[in-house]
Amino acid sequence: MNNEKDLGIAKLTGHCAELRCNNTIDPSALQVSGSAGVRSVLIIKAMEHLMGLLRIHVHRGVNLAVRDVKSSDPYIIVKLGKQKLKTRVVRKNTNPEWNEDLTLTVADPSLPVKLFVYDKDRLSFDDKMGDAEFEIGPLVEALRMRLDGLPSGTIITRVQPTRQNCLADESRVVWADGKVVQEMVLRLRNVESGEIELRLEWIDIPGSRGL
Numbered sequence: 662m663n664n665e666k667d668l669g670i671a672k673l674t675g676h677c678a679e680l681r682c683n684n685t686i687d688p689s690a691l692q693v694s695g696s697a698g699v700r701s702v703l704i705i706k707a708m709e710h711l712m713g714l715l716r717i718h719v720h721r722g723v724n725l726a727v728r729d730v731k732s733s734d735p736y737i738i739v740k741l742g743k744q745k746l747k748t749r750v751v752r753k754n755t756n757p758e759w760n761e762d763l764t765l766t767v768a769d770p771s772l773p774v775k776l777f778v779y780d781k782d783r784l785s786f787d788d789k790m791g792d793a794e795f796e797i798g799p800l801v802e803a804l805r806m807r808l809d810g811l812p813s814g815t816i817i818t819r820v821q822p823t824r825q826n827c828l829a830d831e832s833r834v835v836w837a838d839g840k841v842v843q844e845m846v847l848r849l850r851n852v853e854s855g856e857i858e859l860r861l862e863w864i865d866i867p868g869s870r871g872l
Contacts, residue, residue, distance in 0.1 A: 711768050712768060712869060713864055713866050713872065714863070718762050720760060720858040720860060721757060722737075722858075723756055725791075726780075726791065728788040732754060735755070736751070741765045741772060749761065764864070770801045773794040773796055774796075776795075776847065778792065778852075791850060795826065795845060795847060800834055801863075802818070803818055803841050808841065811836040814835060815836040827849075828845060828846065829846040830846050832844065842861060844859070
């Protein structure tokens, strides 16, 4: 390394590689050909295009549909743009607890996050168990307030269920343990029953354009 600029590129490149290993950055945005210098510049450009990371804590499902004889083997796929992440399969349970974190990169906060629930089958195609979607606009707006030092549990904003969203109950954006989070319960569509409980949290990326 000859100067501070080279050192900064190296650190950022390493950070990108770490995020890729955790399935948080679209590999197609980073796998580029050419010299190391060209790759570093393209990685920096990709980082500048991003706003940050959305961590989705998938807590549990409630009263999910039965797709086998008496139960189901549910898992969830979460999509944002071209990104797709999946939870593990919970066997023989219509009230599964995943308690998994899925992390997506966010470049456009106006895009909805889409969620699909499936029943895992070994001998045929996986059965659909409903779907839902949600907006991250309320969370982003709360983050842009740059709040600090609030008592834990302070409600920043509330989002009410309507015919235009998939909320089963009021969703609250709150200040919890020094950070802004949003908890929500989604009512699944295109299925006879089922709800999914989530918790959203924002993560800043060094080198990104931020909020």
